[in-house]
Amino acid sequence: MPGDRGGDACAGAVQRRVRKDEGIAMPGKRLLIVLAHPDDETFICGGGVAAFCAAGGEAILACATRGEHGRRLGKPPYATRETLPAIREAELRQACSTLGIANLILLGLRDKCLEYEDPDALAARVAVHIRRLRPDGVLTFHERRGGHTDHCAIGRAATRAWERSGDAAWHPEQLTEGTQAFQPPRLYFLAGGDVAAHPDKHGVVPEQLTTVCCRPVAERKMRAHRAHRTQTQLDSKLWNADEAGVIERFAAGREHFQQANAPFCPGEQGLLGMYV
Numbered sequence: 001m002p003g004d005r006g007g008d009a010c011a012g013a014v015q016r017r018v019r020k021d022e023g024i025a026m027p028g029k030r031l032l033i034v035l036a037h038p039d040d041e042t043f044i045c046g047g048g049v050a051a052f053c054a055a056g057g058e059a060i061l062a063c064a065t066r067g068e069h070g071r072r073l074g075k076p077p078y079a080t081r082e083t084l085p086a087i088r089e090a091e092l093r094q095a096c097s098t099l100g101i102a103n104l105i106l107l108g109l110r111d112k113c114l115e116y117e118d119p120d121a122l123a124a125r126v127a128v129h130i131r132r133l134r135p136d137g138v139l140t141f142h143e144r145r146g147g148h149t150d151h152c153a154i155g156r157a158a159t160r161a162w163e164r165s166g167d168a169a170w171h172p173e174q175l176t177e178g179t180q181a182f183q184p185p186r187l188y189f190l191a192g193g194d195v196a197a198h199p200d201k202h203g204v205v206p207e208q209l210t211t212v213c214c215r216p217v218a219e220r221k222m223r224a225h226r227a228h229r230t231q232t233q234l235d236s237k238l239w240n241a242d243e244a245g246v247i248e249r250f251a252a253g254r255e256h257f258q259q260a261n262a263p264f265c266p267g268e269q270g271l272l273g274m275y276v
Ligand SMILES: [Zn+2]
Pocket: 036, 037, 039, 040, 148, 151
């Protein structure tokens, strides 16, 4: 059950143990990131994703919508309701390329409407990619801490998909030669806000948390912010001439993640940062 506290052993098959002084090495590791909107991958977890990719990991983003109902249209506005979906998709593709994301999957769902999707059907749409890609980990929103109904809905779906993808009796119609029942070893939730500072408040045990210092990939993360021009042009601080200041303000901080399933690996490097 995600969130349960686990034992203190770290499964060798899951991840080669990397001590703090060895640096990060992720060749051969695959992470499936399941989010709701263009920009989530950058604004919320761009540092962790960029760090994983920079270390040789293969990140694949499944984005539920194209953010077509967003209110920000550039400054001065240059997108229209008609052009915004394609513009947001192009911005997302540029941000993915900047962060090092290897592949983008667009699930083709309607922006701001994910909560109305049938939960099991939505989970199945994620599961088919889990079963096909067989990632080492899945990263998504926590179903109650998403902060947006779309975030919570896709997080709930991805969590259910992670839980059920290994069960060949669940949506057996998906199973083909290249798509088999498979449960990824790890499920991660985004842990922004005050989760890392006050884990008890959220029912999180500290051993579940990993931390990424974004400074080594900050310039890349900042460029990914700027790739989302229709949204970030409104924030003049991101575009001013003080490049070092911009990077410090927007991209050099820490990001936190919660490993949802046991076992945890205290003091070691996970797919997304160092365990506390
Ligand atoms: Zn979002």
